[in-house]
Amino acid sequence: MSSIAPLRDFVVGLTKIYDRNLPEEAVQQEGAALLRALVARDDWLPDEFARPHPERYSQYLLHCDPLERFSVVSFVWGPGQKTPLHDHRVWGLIGMLRGRESETQYRQAADGSFQETETTFLEPGEVAALTPGVNDYHRVANAFDDRVSISIHVYGANIGGVARATYDPVTGAEKAFISGYSSEDVPNLWDRSLKKEAA
Numbered sequence: 622m623s624s625i626a627p628l629r630d631f632v633v634g635l636t637k638i639y640d641r642n643l644p645e646e647a648v649q650q651e652g653a654a655l656l657r658a659l660v661a662r663d664d665w666l667p668d669e670f671a672r673p674h675p676e677r678y679s680q681y682l683l684h685c686d687p688l689e690r691f692s693v694v695s696f697v698w699g700p701g702q703k704t705p706l707h708d709h710r711v712w713g714l715i716g717m718l719r720g721r722e723s724e725t726q727y728r729q730a731a732d733g734s735f736q737e738t739e740t741t742f743l744e745p746g747e748v749a750a751l752t753p754g755v756n757d758y759h760r761v762a763n764a765f766d767d768r769v770s771i772s773i774h775v776y777g778a779n780i781g782g783v784a785r786a787t788y789d790p791v792t793g794a795e796k797a798f799i800s801g802y803s804s805e806d807v808p809n810l811w812d813r814s815l816k817k818e819a820a
Contacts (some may be wrong), residue, residue: 625808628659628808629635631656632693639690652714657716657747660716660745661808667808671719671771672697673698673769674699674803678697678702679803679804680801681727682694682802683807683808684807686779690768691775692780693773693775694774694781695771695773696761696772697803698720699722700763700766700767702763704760704762705787706727706789707760707798708757708758709753709783709785710753711778712750713776713777714749714776714779715749715750717743717770717773720763720765720768720771720812721764722743722761723762723763723764724743725740725759725762727758727788729758729793730793734792742764781801784797784798785798787798791795
């Protein structure tokens with residue numbers, strides 16, 4: 622890792638966007654441009670937030686806005702790991718940092734069951750958006766069976782504390798969950814003691 626400065630710059634930039642009191646759609650759109658810049662380089666994520674778990678994907682908190690307006694998370698996918706079908710209930714952005722990720726979108730039918738609509742793939746540097754009521758039901762997976770993939774997710778809330786649900790695609794049965802995070806630590810964005818110049 623060369624410097625965590627790109628993550629700090631992203632957090633500062635997204636905070637400034639929020640401070641302009643824009644509509645959510647505008648925050649998401651402008652945030653996507655910032656996220657593209659963040660995942661355009663792969664030299665800033667600390668190793669401890671890039672470690673896979675042997676049995677399940679990991680969701681490491683990188684930053685949560687003090688007012689819980691947004692959160693930034695690294696998703697670390699071991700080979701072949703995937704989520705169940707789930708929702709978010711807040712806007713989201715997915716930026717691919719390393720490897721490759723597949724995303725399968727679903728639509729809920731009148732009988733409550735879910736049908737796949739399309740599967741897309743994210744490559745390093747690419748960003749995808751999620752919006753409740755538009756494309757919020759999906760299943761995400763590491764597209765590789767032989768290596769780790771890492772994506773950076775941004776949500777319009779503290780995603781580790783949001784009440785959400787997973788779904789049985791056949792019956793539509795809903796199971797409530799709150800994801801939490803995979804570690805109790807967050808990277809220190811603000812310590813500049815190793816630099817010669819102060820902030």
